[in-house]
Amino acid sequence: MVNEVKESWKYLLINGKSKTLEVKDSEFDKGKLVSISEIRNHPKKDSEDRDIEHTADLANEIKRKVYKEFFQKPFKNLVFLSGAGSSMDVGGLSMWQLWEETKKLYLIEKTEEAEEVDGFKIIREKVNYIADDTNLEALLSQIEGFCKFSGDCEIEWGINKKKLSEIKEEIFNLIKSKCTIPTPPKEAFPHKVLLEKVLQRKQTSSRVKVFTLNYDLLFEDAATAVNAVAIDGFSFTFPRTFSGRYFDYDIVQREGSKLKEEDNFVQRVFHLHKLHGSINWERIEETGCIVINDKPKKALMVYPREAKYEDSYEQPFFEMMARFQRNLRLNDDTLLVCIGYSFNDKHINAAIEEALNQNPGFRLAIIDPGFDNESASNSLKTIKENALQTERILMVSETFTDFANHFPEIKTYENVQQVTINLKND
Structure with a gap:
């Protein structure tokens, strides 16, 4: 008996039953579609009976x-x-x-005098991390749990000896270091390209809101590059100090001393909320104040581990999260565009799920070159199932750079059907 070969169709776009794009035998390079053999439901002949070649360029164009x-x-x-x-x-x-990168940090390479020592493996074994997956968040959670219930023991590998608490802080510092990203050149800076387009909205429209889970300063750098103002929850005095009330401020232009009846809003202003903190945030121990410091002693960041959900209930993260939920509840044509978000954070997923189920004026767009992969989170797979049923959800296989380059001008949309969604967290 000959085994039946399963056809390898891949979604490039989903937006309801009538707006889907699938390609067969697709190949990707760094998230970009580079080759296909066929586009589903697309003609192979034109109106003059000439062959239409199904290519990656044609699929991307559609x-x-x-x-x-x-x-x-x-x-x-x-x-x-x-x-x-x-x-x-x-x-x-x-x-x-x-x-x-963490594995390299604890590797002692082989020399003429000594064998190679995999310190990272020794650390994992010490805290009983026996999982096969390379989940740094799970490992950090395991280290914290081990310290809490079994004590802050010392671990030896080769000539090295360190306490678990020191190792945890080292990994945190490594994450901070690797998340310090230099400003890209302007011709290869998608954050800048996207901001330039979305900040052209009418002055009477509500301000664009950007929520980011990243620690880097790329949106701040992009704002500088396009001469925009980011209202980020920090004061306009020095040192720049955090208070949620600053998100309620705006910038208007007043000509001379004559006050106009209508506000004359300044262009190129947006709100920036960093849900997991930033490499340049610092909490002053003596006062508890949160300030911006280019060289903080200890950056205020929610590091990847299970305790990050508890951290999100502390300031300033609670303020950021509350405003995220509030914006998704606005029942008057709200669009949330998720870019490069894996849908693995339970508290973020819960807010999006509520908006999809309770807010008829809410729409969701997901930009992720890997949304149709088997390795995608359960929540993302659930959204994909629902995106096939409603035009309220758009899913696009696209890199951030290509999306920013092809993001268009904006018009009005029509109302569509409501669906009920239940996101399943991994």
Whole structure:
């Protein structure tokens, strides 16, 4: 009996039943589609009976035409959520790459006098981390749990000896170091390209809201590059000190001493919320104040581990999260665009799930070159199932750089059907 070969169809775009794009035998290079053999439901002959070659370029052209139409509408409330994938285009590391960098940190290489020592393996065995997956978040959680319940023991590998608490801090410092990304050149800076486009909204429209889970300063650098103002929750005095009330401030222009009846809002202003902190945030121990410091002694960041959900209930993270939820609840044409977010954070997923289920004026767009991979999170797979049923959800296989380059001007959209969604966390 001959085994039946399963056809390898891959979604490039989903937006309801009638707006899907699938390709067969697809190949990707760094998230970009480079070759296919066929486009599903696309003619192979033109009106003059000439052959139409199904290529990756043609598939990308069709895909971008569909999502340009989706975004070519003036949504009243435009919200972006940026995950790790948005930084990887310009030098940021994935969680797997951070695992590999941590492994190198504790490796003693082979010499003429001594054998190679895998210190990272010894550390994992000491805290009973027996999982096969390279999950740095799970390992850090295991280290914290081991310290809490079994004590802060010392670990030896080769000539080295360190306490678990020291190792945890070393890994935190490594993450901070690897998340310090230099400003890319302007011609290869997707954050700048996207900001230039979305900040052209009418002055009467609500301010664009950017929420990011990344620690880097790429959105701040992009704002500088396009001469924009980011209202980030910090004071306009020095030292710049955090208070949630600053998110309620805006910038208006007043000509001379004559006050106009209507506010004259300054262009190129947006709100920036860093949900997991930043490499240049610091908490002053004596006062508890949170300030911006280019060289903090200890950066205020929510590091990847299970306790990050507890951290999110502390300031300033609680303020950021509350505003994320509030923006998704606005029932008057709200669009959330998720870029490079893997849907692995339970508290973020819960807010998005509530908006999808309770807010009929809410729409969701997901930009992720790997949304149709088997390795995608359970929550992302659930959203994919629902995106096939409703035009309220758009999913696009696209890198951040290509998305920024092809993001269009904006128009209005029509109402569509409501669906109920239950996200399943991994």
